[in-house]
Amino acid sequence: MSSQAVKPPAGSLFRPGRHPDRPVWEEEPTLVGRLGKPVVLALVFLVVAFPLYVVVVTSLSSTEAVTRAGGLVVVPRELTLAAYVQLLSGGVVTRALVISTVITVVGTAFSLLITVLAAYGLSRPGSLWHRPLLFVVLLTFLFGPGIIPSYLLVNSLGLIDSYASLILPTAISAFNLIVMRAFFMGIPGELIDSARIDGAGEFAVLTRIVLPLSKAVVAVVGLFYAVGYWNAFFNAMLYLNDNTKWPLQLVLRTYIVQAQVLPTGAGGVTSSPALGLAPAPSLAIKMAIVVLAVIPVLLVYPFIQKHFTKGVIIGAVKG
Known part of the structure; x- marks a missing residue:
């Protein structure tokens, strides 16, 4: 039996190349949208995670590391559990x-x-x-x-x-x-x-x-x-x-x-x-x-x- 491409019925909203799991009323994402989502998510993650990272590193820092940084520590050095x-x-x-x-x-x-x-x-x-x-x-x-x-x-x-x-x-x-x-x-x-x-x-x-x-x-x-x-x-x-x-x-x-x-x-x-x-x-x-x-x-x-x-x-x- 020869295989033939199935043609969509007349008037169908199906478009060739469309992802089968995407609803028919949802338009295809643009290139900017596909590239922008991971960038925005990464920025949001950094905004949320970076302050917590600084707090954790500072809590694990020694007196010398805090003095050298002049306050909050970003680069971990001489980590210690003394504060805890x-x-x-x-x-x-x-x-x-x-x-x-x-x-x-x-x-x-x-x-x-x-x-x-x-x-x-x-x-x-x-x-x-x-x-x-x-x-x-x-x-x-x-x-x-x-x-x-x-x-x-x-x-x-x-x-x-x-x-x-x-x-x-x-x-x-x-x-x-x-x-x-x-x-x-x-x-x-x-x-x-x-x-x-x-x-x-x-x-x-x-x-x-x-x-x-x-x-x-x-x-x-x-x-x-x-x-x-x-x-x-x-x-x-x-x-x-x-x-x-x-x-x-x-x-x-x-x-x-x-x-x-x-x-x-x-x-x-x-x-x-x-x-x-x-x-x-x-x-x-x-x-x-x-x-x-x-x-x-x-x-x-x-x-x-x-x-x-x-x-x-x-x-x-x-x-």
């Missing part, structure tokens, strides 16, 4: 790192719990006070409580100088609640009805049907909460008078943004002569604090990134 050893040997930063970790873990778990429960309740049309409660949630997008009323409320509840003041005032986000509610509403009602026919209650439906199908949105909302708790410093600045309870981000703001000097000795930054490391310069210690504050987010984000499209965009469109 001093920070993690006990004192202000070590304590703040533990506090931030505990607040992030406990706060994220608590926020996810109440967000899942509230979103599931608001996603059921026949639930009690469904419309009034949804209206109240949407109203928070337009009107915020303000700093002074929030402080007066926290003070009246006796939460000043307690770690609960860092969790309860921001325990639930209206945006995260709406996204999760929209995702729950996209779950086929037939699955929930069949579970109820089999005798499952609301809690069983939530844990055995809804949550297993909503891992993507739960992971993304959990990341949003975790990053929010990890990066939060304003509530700590308002509600914590005892600096021994400061989280890492408030320490970062105090000793880097405000250019204050980290205390040394007991309760502060200590050197480790037993390890044979010379004391790190103050600039390297400050940059090491920045690295310690950024690394957890960089480590967690790649594992959650794959869920973003399915968890947030689909939920938002369906809502």
Whole structure:
């Protein structure tokens, strides 16, 4: 059988040489477009990665290297872990790192719990006070409580100088609640009805049907909460008078943004002569604090990134 070229039907939008995976309504990329995309992406990558690179190199530099560079170090020389050893040997930063970790873990778990429960309740049309409660949630997008009323409320509840003041005032986000509610509403009602026919209650439906199908949105909302708790410093600045309870981000703001000097000795930054490391310069210690504050987010984000499209965009469109 002789092979003959298949001709497109008359009036077809198919053009010879067109990539088969490209939609018919999308025009072919120009030469400038094909060459410009990698250049633009490379520039964006450099703009994002170069400052982080400088911070990491400076945090690993010795006093001589920082002095020779006159500040931030770009070319790595005489690298040492002295700054990290001093920070993690006990004192202000070590304590703040533990506090931030505990607040992030406990706060994220608590926020996810109440967000899942509230979103599931608001996603059921026949639930009690469904419309009034949804209206109240949407109203928070337009009107915020303000700093002074929030402080007066926290003070009246006796939460000043307690770690609960860092969790309860921001325990639930209206945006995260709406996204999760929209995702729950996209779950086929037939699955929930069949579970109820089999005798499952609301809690069983939530844990055995809804949550297993909503891992993507739960992971993304959990990341949003975790990053929010990890990066939060304003509530700590308002509600914590005892600096021994400061989280890492408030320490970062105090000793880097405000250019204050980290205390040394007991309760502060200590050197480790037993390890044979010379004391790190103050600039390297400050940059090491920045690295310690950024690394957890960089480590967690790649594992959650794959869920973003399915968890947030689909939920938002369906809502």
